[in-house]
Amino acid sequence: MATGRTHRPATRSRGIPEATVARLPLYLRALTALSERSVPTVSSEELAAAAGVNSAKLRKDFSYLGSYGTRGVGYDVEYLVYQISRELGLTQDWPVVIVGIGNLGAALANYGGFASRGFRVAALIDADPAMAGKPVAGIPVQHTDELETIIRDNGVSIGVIATPAGAAQQVCDRLVAAGVTSILNFAPTVLTVPDGVDVRKVDLSIELQILAFHEQRKAGEEAAAGVAADRAAGPARSAAVAGREDSATDQGPDGDVPAVMPA
Numbered sequence: 001m002a003t004g005r006t007h008r009p010a011t012r013s014r015g016i017p018e019a020t021v022a023r024l025p026l027y028l029r030a031l032t033a034l035s036e037r038s039v040p041t042v043s044s045e046e047l048a049a050a051a052g053v054n055s056a057k058l059r060k061d062f063s064y065l066g067s068y069g070t071r072g073v074g075y076d077v078e079y080l081v082y083q084i085s086r087e088l089g090l091t092q093d094w095p096v097v098i099v100g101i102g103n104l105g106a107a108l109a110n111y112g113g114f115a116s117r118g119f120r121v122a123a124l125i126d127a128d129p130a131m132a133g134k135p136v137a138g139i140p141v142q143h144t145d146e147l148e149t150i151i152r153d154n155g156v157s158i159g160v161i162a163t164p165a166g167a168a169q170q171v172c173d174r175l176v177a178a179g180v181t182s183i184l185n186f187a188p189t190v191l192t193v194p195d196g197v198d199v200r201k202v203d204l205s206i207e208l209q210i211l212a213f214h215e216q217r218k219a220g221e222e223a224a225a226g227v228a229a230d231r232a233a234g235p236a237r238s239a240a241v242a243g244r245e246d247s248a249t250d251q252g253p254d255g256d257v258p259a260v261m262p263a
């Protein structure tokens with residue numbers, strides 16, 4: 001689900017393109033599902049379909065890892081899980097802190113998917129003194145006064161920001177000054193960070209807006225296809241359709257009002 005950009009060149013120093021890095025978690029998710037079903041090998045086509053990626057792209061991506069599979073057999077699932085996990089840095093434990101323990105921060109703290117992927121929630125931090133000491137997902141919330149000490153003592157390099165937008169930059173600055181070099185930002189604001197700090201932004205409303213754009217386009221295409229089919233059906237039908245198109249209500253056959261009318 002994660003969207004956004006890291007402040008990095010398109011190709012990482014080890015020669016793996018950023019677009020390939022962005023697809024590695026998709027392969028890993030599909031491979032983990034196969035591994036859980038004890039599937040020993042998988043073809044590039046099967047894995048590409050499971051990951052929702054084109055198979056030629058998958059083979060190219062895996063060539064960056066030095067993984068070419070065996071003709072007629074495919075890829076060894078367990079080995080590929082290991083290779084991708086190693087490439088993504090998931091063979092080590094990553095302590096993360098979540099700052100801003102409101103609705104979203106608490107939901108993130110309760111999400112079991114972090115720990116199972118090697119991300120341990122080391123601390124939950126909030127500015128509200130009334131929350132200090134209260135357990136969320138079994139972890140007592142700590143006050144922002146302790147932020148620097150928490151980061152240092154736990155060797156935290158990844159911070160998650162779930163504060164209101166107005167507080168996010170200041171929280172980000174404190175995290176970075178304390179040694180955090182990767183930030184996952186849920187607040188709807190653009191963060192400014194120094195070189196060497198990666199920021200990824202998650203914004204579900206942006207995802208919904210992109211879906212709305214596609215929905216609108218699909219509706220337009222369907223309506224246009226309907227008109228083209230009507231025209232192809234002959235002059236009498238076209239006249240009937242023209243009458244309908246000119247109607248004041250612009251209603252569809254079921255009495256609904258299409259969001260996008262054909263041009």
Ligand SMILES: NC(=O)c1ccc[n+]([C@@H]2O[C@H](COP(=O)([O-])OP(=O)(O)OC[C@H]3O[C@@H](n4cnc5c(N)ncnc54)[C@H](O)[C@@H]3O)[C@@H](O)[C@H]2O)c1
Pocket residue numbers: 099100101102103104105125126127128144162163164165167170171185186187188202203204205
């Ligand atoms: N990215 C997404 O898809 C998405 C979805 C939902 C919410 N959000 C955003 O996430 C943020 C949190 O939303 P919410 O519904 O949990 O809000 P919320 O009001 O329930 O929680 C915000 C928490 O942040 C704390 N806080 C405020 N200033 C702080 C600071 N300086 N340091 C530490 N903690 C501080 C507050 O005490 C509160 O507990 C908002 O910015 C919201 O817009 C993003």
